[in-house]
Amino acid sequence: xxxxxxxxxxxxxxxxxxxxxxxxxxxxxxxxxxxxxADYENGEWGNFRxxxxxxxxxNPANATLHYGQSVFEGMKAYKNDAGETLLFRADAxxxxxxxxxxxxxxxxxxxxxxxxGLLQLLKIDSAWIPNRPGYSLYIRPFIFATDDYxxxxxxxxxxxxxxxxxxxxxxxxxxSVKVESKYTRAAExxxxxxxxxxxxxxxxxxxxxxxxxxxxxxxxxxxxxxxxIEESGTMNVMFIINDTLxxxxxxxxxxxxxxxxxxxxxxxREMGVKVEERFLRVxxxxxxxxxxxxxxxxxxxxxxxIAHISKIHISGNDYELPQKxxxxxxxxxxxxxxxxxxxxxxxxxxxxxxx
Numbered sequence: 001x002x003x004x005x006x007x008x009x010x011x012x013x014x015x016x017x018x019x020x021x022x023x024x025x026x027x028x029x030x031x032x033x034x035x036x037x038a039d040y041e042n043g044e045w046g047n048f049r050x051x052x053x054x055x056x057x058x059n060p061a062n063a064t065l066h067y068g069q070s071v072f073e074g075m076k077a078y079k080n081d082a083g084e085t086l087l088f089r090a091d092a093x094x095x096x097x098x099x100x101x102x103x104x105x106x107x108x109x110x111x112x113x114x115x116x117g118l119l120q121l122l123k124i125d126s127a128w129i130p131n132r133p134g135y136s137l138y139i140r141p142f143i144f145a146t147d148d149y150x151x152x153x154x155x156x157x158x159x160x161x162x163x164x165x166x167x168x169x170x171x172x173x174x175x176s177v178k179v180e181s182k183y184t185r186a187a188e189x190x191x192x193x194x195x196x197x198x199x200x201x202x203x204x205x206x207x208x209x210x211x212x213x214x215x216x217x218x219x220x221x222x223x224x225x226x227x228x229i230e231e232s233g234t235m236n237v238m239f240i241i242n243d244t245l246x247x248x249x250x251x252x253x254x255x256x257x258x259x260x261x262x263x264x265x266x267x268x269r270e271m272g273v274k275v276e277e278r279f280l281r282v283x284x285x286x287x288x289x290x291x292x293x294x295x296x297x298x299x300x301x302x303x304x305x306i307a308h309i310s311k312i313h314i315s316g317n318d319y320e321l322p323q324k325x326x327x328x329x330x331x332x333x334x335x336x337x338x339x340x341x342x343x344x345x346x347x348x349x350x351x352x353x354x355x
Contacts, residue, residue, distance in 0.1 A: 005048055005116040007036075011124065012052035022130055025168045027303065028138065032128040032164040036117040039146075040107055040158040048113065050121055053163055063145040063155045070197040071100035072142035074302040075259075077122055077164075079131040080343030085122055085355040088341050090115065092259045097141060099257075100194035105154035106143050113160070114141065121162055122355060130166050133342075138167045138303070144197075170234075170303040174310035174323070175216040177232060179282055180206055181315075184223035185230070185254075192254035207233050215313060217299070221282060222254065228279035230254055235301030236261040237309075239280055240329060241288045242295070249277040260300040260337075266349065267333050282314060289319040297321060298330045306334040 012033045020030055031053050039047040064070050073093045078086045094115065098108040118139070122129075129137040141162045145155030183206035186192025191199055203218075210218050217233040230248050231237055236258040238247040245268050250257045268275050288294035289312060297309040308330060312319050324331055339345040340352065 005112060007117065007120055008049040009120070009124070010049070010051050017127055020166070022132075022135070022166060025130075025135070025166055027167050027170050028165055030165050030167075032125045032137070032166065034121060034124050035161055035163040036121045038109075038113055038117065038160040040160070041156075043107075045107075045109065045113055045160070048117060050117075050124060059148040061148040061150055063147040063149060066150060067145070067152060068196075068198040068201070069104055069106060069145035069155055070142065071097060071104055071106060071144075071195055072140060072197065073097045073195060075139045075141075076136040076167075076302060076341070077129055077139060078136050078341045078343075079129050082343075083131065084343070085126050085129055086341065086343050087118075087122065087353040087355065089259050089263070089351045090118060090353060092262070093141070096195065096257060096259070097143070100196055101143060103191055103194040104196055106145070106158060109143065109160055117160075118162055119353075119355060121164065125164055126355070128164060128166050130168075135166065135168050136341075137164050139164050167303075171216075171307050174308040175299070176214070176311035176313070177217045177219050177309055178210045178213065178215040178313040179229070179285075179315075180210070180218045180220050181226045181282075182206075184226075185220040187223035188252055188254055190254070192252075193250065193256060195256060203233060213313075215311075219312070222279070227282055229282060229285060230279075231256065232299045235299030235304055235307060237297070237299050238264065238330075239285065239288070239294060240296040241284075242293050244274045244276055245329070246276045246278060246280050248279050258300055260302055260305060263337060263351070264300050264306075264333055267336055268329070271329075271333070271336075273329060285312070286314045286317075286319075289314070294321070296324060296328055296330050305337060306330050 015033050034050050035053045036050050038045050075093045101108050143158055143160045146157040146159050147155035185203050207218055220230045222228045248255055299307040340347050
């Protein structure tokens with residue numbers, strides 16, 4: 001992509017790259033050298049720049065600190081065997097960022113600002129992309145309000161930023177989950193479909209309670225009846241009962257339109273797997289666990305890609321799921337996704353941007 005955006009670039013004089021231990025990466029804790037920034041003021045985006053990664057200076061009256069007007073995205077870049085940078089489905093992330101922004105009264109970000117800022121940043125920090133299997137560069141674009149004003153109204157100023165961090169596996173082992181029957185993550189008419197910061201803040205306390213009981217994540221249920229599975233804490237969730245892949249639809253506005261979710265469903269249909277986008281009842285899930293017709297359960301998301309579920313807690317009972325070998329659908333679709341992301345097989349869906 002030819003850059004038409006004028007971006008002021010200031011490179012760091014002291015790279016952290018040489019001091020970074022790529023064999024000991026904790027997810028989200030090692031940050032690359034630079035960040036892209038754009039400001040929204042007087043009705044337009046401008047002041048485009050790439051600077052050394054550094055702390056921000058915020059006024060205590062900053063609107064985001066008080067009213068949570070903030071949205072974000074997550075995506076990844078990879079290195080192929082030739083050392084080229086491959087970016088996975090960034091166009092889908094850009095569109096979803098604007099869907100979230102609209103719901104939160106944040107001005108939409110033009111595609112060229114998102115893509116050109118991102119690509120220039122990746123070119124500058126390309127050495128931070130790990131060149132090893134299972135590793136990638138996690139990319140965090142986000143927008144937040146910057147008005148210094150305590151009145152409750154949409155901010156008039158915003159900041160868009162992108163920074164990156166090299167990462168390994170999000171989960172080092174299969175996860176255990178608990179079906180949540182009291183607390184609610186999202187309700188129809190709310191912000192559940194938006195990747196808004198407040199959604200995650202509201203989910204922390206119920207998740208902490210589950211973690212104290214020994215579970216890694218929650219399986220959120222619908223806010224009306226708590227009888228239908230929606231999604232998990234950091235990912236969409238899928239189940240294979242008999243020969244059918246079942247996952248919740250995204251039509252109610254309560255579930256994030258996961259890009260990994262969409263990718264898995266696309267590949268599943270190509271692989272001849274029967275797919276049903278419908279709500280799975282909690283009672284139906286429990287029956288499938290008892291009858292051993294639940295063959296697989298796994299989460300899908302950018303951070304984890306595929307997270308195998310090893311245990312499900314329902315109504316006071318734990319149900320163990322057997323470990324999956326390479327013939328399991330979740331492992332086969334994970335391999336196909338990884339092969340596309342790392343450039344090992346043809347990308348027939350135009351999901352990859354090669355820098």
